Amino acid sequence: MDESGGQKRRPEGDGRPGAPGPGKPPERPREPGGGLLMGRFFGVPIYVAPSWFLVAALITWVFGGQLDRVLPELGGARYLVSLFFAVAFYASVLVHELAHTVVALRQKLPVRRIQLQFFGGVSEIEKESETPGREFLLAFVGPLLSLVLGGAFYLALDLVEPGTVPGVLIAGLTISNLLVAVFNLLPGLPLDGGRMLRAVVWKLTGKPMSGTVAAAWVGRALAVAVLIGLPLLTHTGTLGGAGQEVDGMDTVMDALLAAILAAIIWTGAGNSLRVARLREHLPDLCARALTRRAVPVEEATPLSEALRRANEAGARALVVVDPHGDPVSLVREAAIVGVPEHRRPWVAVGGLAQEITEGTRVPAELAGEELLERLRAHPASEYLVVEEDGAVYGVLAASDVERAFVKAMARPGR
Numbered sequence: 001m002d003e004s005g006g007q008k009r010r011p012e013g014d015g016r017p018g019a020p021g022p023g024k025p026p027e028r029p030r031e032p033g034g035g036l037l038m039g040r041f042f043g044v045p046i047y048v049a050p051s052w053f054l055v056a057a058l059i060t061w062v063f064g065g066q067l068d069r070v071l072p073e074l075g076g077a078r079y080l081v082s083l084f085f086a087v088a089f090y091a092s093v094l095v096h097e098l099a100h101t102v103v104a105l106r107q108k109l110p111v112r113r114i115q116l117q118f119f120g121g122v123s124e125i126e127k128e129s130e131t132p133g134r135e136f137l138l139a140f141v142g143p144l145l146s147l148v149l150g151g152a153f154y155l156a157l158d159l160v161e162p163g164t165v166p167g168v169l170i171a172g173l174t175i176s177n178l179l180v181a182v183f184n185l186l187p188g189l190p191l192d193g194g195r196m197l198r199a200v201v202w203k204l205t206g207k208p209m210s211g212t213v214a215a216a217w218v219g220r221a222l223a224v225a226v227l228i229g230l231p232l233l234t235h236t237g238t239l240g241g242a243g244q245e246v247d248g249m250d251t252v253m254d255a256l257l258a259a260i261l262a263a264i265i266w267t268g269a270g271n272s273l274r275v276a277r278l279r280e281h282l283p284d285l286c287a288r289a290l291t292r293r294a295v296p297v298e299e300a301t302p303l304s305e306a307l308r309r310a311n312e313a314g315a316r317a318l319v320v321v322d323p324h325g326d327p328v329s330l331v332r333e334a335a336i337v338g339v340p341e342h343r344r345p346w347v348a349v350g351g352l353a354q355e356i357t358e359g360t361r362v363p364a365e366l367a368g369e370e371l372l373e374r375l376r377a378h379p380a381s382e383y384l385v386v387e388e389d390g391a392v393y394g395v396l397a398a399s400d401v402e403r404a405f406v407k408a409m410a411r412p413g414r
Contacts, residue, residue, distance in 0.1 A: 035047040035048050035049040035050055035052070035115065035117075036048045036050075041098060041101060041114070042101070042102075042105055044101055044105075044111045044112075044113060044114060045113045045114070046094070046113070046114045046115075046116075047113055047114070047115045047116070048115075048116045049115055049116065049117040049118070051117050051118035052090065052116050052117055052118065054118065055086075055118050055119075056083070056086040056087070056090070059082065059085065059086040059089065060079055060082040060083045060085075060086055061079075061082075062082075063081075063082040063085050063086070063172065064078045064079045064081075064082040067081060067082060067168065070163070070168055071163070071164075071165065071168065074165070081165055081168075081169070084169070085169055085172055085173070088169070088173060089172075089173065089176050090116055090121075092146070092149050092173065092176070092177050092180070093116060093120050093121045093180065094114070094116060094121060095145055095146075095149060096120075096121065096142045096143075096145050096146050096180065096184075097114045097116075097121040097122070097123045097142065098114070099141045099142050099144070099145040100123040100125070100138060100139075100141060100142045101114060101123050101125075102141075103137060103138045103141050104123065104125045104138060107129055107130075107134055107138065109125050109126070109127045109128075109129065109138075110125070110126045110127060111123060111124065111125050111126070112124040112125075112126050118260075119260075119261065119264055120180070125138075127369070128208065128279065132199040132200070132202040132203040132208075132211070133199070133203070135195060135198065135199040135202065136195075136196050136199035136200070138195070139192045139193075139195035139196045139199065140192065140196055142184060142192050143180075143181045143182075143184045143185050143192050143193070144181075146177050146178070146180045146181035146184065147177075147178070147181045149173075149177040150173075150174050150175075150177035150178040150181060153170050153171075153173045153174040153177060154174045156170050157170055157171060157174065186222055187215070187218055188215060188216075188218040188219030188220070188221065188222040188223075188265065188269065189212070189215045189216045189218075189219040189268060189269045189272040190219065190265070190268030190269060190271070190272055191219065191222075191265070191268075194215040194216075194218065194219050194269075194272075195215065197211070197214065197215045197218060198211035198212055198214070198215040199211065201214045201215065208276070208280075209276055209277070209280050212272060212273060212276035213273065213276075215269075215272070216269040216270070216272050216273045217269070219265055219266070219268065219269030219272070220265075220266055220269050220270075222265055223262040223263070223265040223266035223269070224262065226258055226261050226262045226265060227258050227259060227262035228258075229258075230254065230257070230258035230261070231254045231255045231258050278408060279369075281408040282367075282368040282369055282372075282408065283367055283368045284367075284404070284408060285367060285368055285371055285372070285401065285404050285405060285408060286365075286366075286367035286368075286371070287362050287363065287364055287365070287366045287367065287371055287383075287385050287396055288364040288365060288367075288385070288393070290396055290397075290400050290401060290404055291364065291385045291393055291394035291395065291396050292315070292316040292317040292394050292395050292396070292397060292400070293313065293314060293315040293316060293317065293394050294315055294316075294317035294318060294319045294392070294394045294395045295309050295310050295313050295315045295317075295318060295319070296319050296320075296321040296325065296327070296392075297309065297318055297319070297320060297321070297331075297349050298320070298321060298323075299320050299322075299328075299329075299348065299349065299350030299353075300348050300350065301348065301349050302344065302345050302346065302347065302348060302349075303336065303339060303344040303345075303347045303348070303349055303352065304344040304345040305345075306318050306331070306349045307336075307344065316395075317330070317331070317333075317382065317394065317395030317397070318330070318331035318349060318353075318395075319331075319384065319392060319395065320349055320350060320353045327356055327384055327392055328355070328356060329350070329353035329354055329355050329356055330353055330354055330356060330360070330382045330383075330384060330395060331349050331352050331353045331382075332352055332353065332354055332381055332382060333381065333382065333397060333399075334381060335352035335353075336352060339352070354380065354381070354382070356384050357378070359374075359377065359378030359380075360378055360380050360382070360383045360384060361383070361384050361386055362374060362375075362383045362384065362385050362386070362396055363385075363386060363387075363388070364385050364386065364387055364388075364393045365388075371401070372401075372405070375398060375401060379398075380398065381397065381398050381399075382395050382396065382397055382398070383395065383396040383397075383398070384396075
């Protein structure tokens with residue numbers, strides 16, 4: 001991640017406090033949600049999205065049709081076997097995602113959740129690996145586990161009789177795990193292979209953003225290839241066995257499946273670019289650069305007098321101090337706005353202030369993700385910004401951080 005440098009400077013003000021726009025830092029939900037909570041793995045919640053039940057029903061129907069040709073004696077029970085296969089397949093997908101999670105946790109990367117959904121699963125890892133080598137390992141371990149599972153099921157075929165329910169199930173799990181591994185190794189974001197390609201380009205260029213751009217555009221090319229190529233492969237018999245007749249309904253289903261899969265890949269590649277661009281500019285979110293100049297006032301000072309002093313000093317924030325000059329509270333911008341101008345000479349600033357706590361003291365050098373995490377952990381409208389020696393530097397408004405965050409997301413990549 002590129003680091004933005006700059007000279008230390010005092011904040012410059014261009015108006016008095018009281019301007020509208022109180023806000024709060026960008027937040028994430030305290031509980032990520034995402035469907036039915038199935039449990040936790042090392043504290044990481046595992047969810048099954050509602051879309052999983054749709055794909056489980058689809059797998060049950062399709063696999064049940066295959067079983068009717070292979071084991072016609074099962075009758076209606078074939079759908080119970082098919083449902084078992086769907087659950088077992090997604091259990092294999094869960095193992096794939098748990099592999100990513102284990103490596104991420106070992107790299108001290110926070111994992112928000114694991115979610116099983118329509119097209120497989122996803123491990124939501126909230127930070128990037130520190131090096132391209134770690135990024136490559138984190139991406140590769142998922143397909144590796146799928147290959148291992150496919151190999152284990154293949155060896156298990158020798159232990160069961162062909163043409164039986166166990167034999168058909170194990171054969172299906174062998175093929176499905178190998179397909180999951182091969183598909184995820186395709187070199188385009190958001191697939192694991194795309195993250196591996198990103199790590200390689202990152203290593204060669206020294207720029208993680210260059211790796212993201214390359215892997216994202218390969219991902220978009222893959223989306224187009226899937227949209228066009230998958231229906232052609234199934235129609236010509238390359239997939240599913242040559243010589244099989246393909247009726248109109250199969251053609252429509254293949255085209256629909258290809259369109260959904262292509263849309264997911266294309267959207268995922270675009271999201272990867274946006275997230276990378278945001279992370280590239282996050283270091284620009286520095287508490288020192290966003291801090292407002294502040295003036296000290298005593299608790300009994302009338303609001304009108306405090307605003308006059310702020311205007312003279314070119315400041316945009318007020319800090320309430322005790323008789324010794326130590327800061328004790330911050331005058332809230334939203335509270336100033338709520339006081340009519342004709343009442344300000346009779347309203348003391350102490351009644352408009354919020355107490356300064358350890359959570360609302362922010363080091364001036366705090367920046368990037370660390371700054372956002374600090375503000376999320378201690379929600380407030382204003383924060384006291386201090387130097388390393390404890391000296392007051394100014395006041396950081398959450399609304400200013402929010403605007404800078406949105407601006408960083410809208411910037412083009414470097």
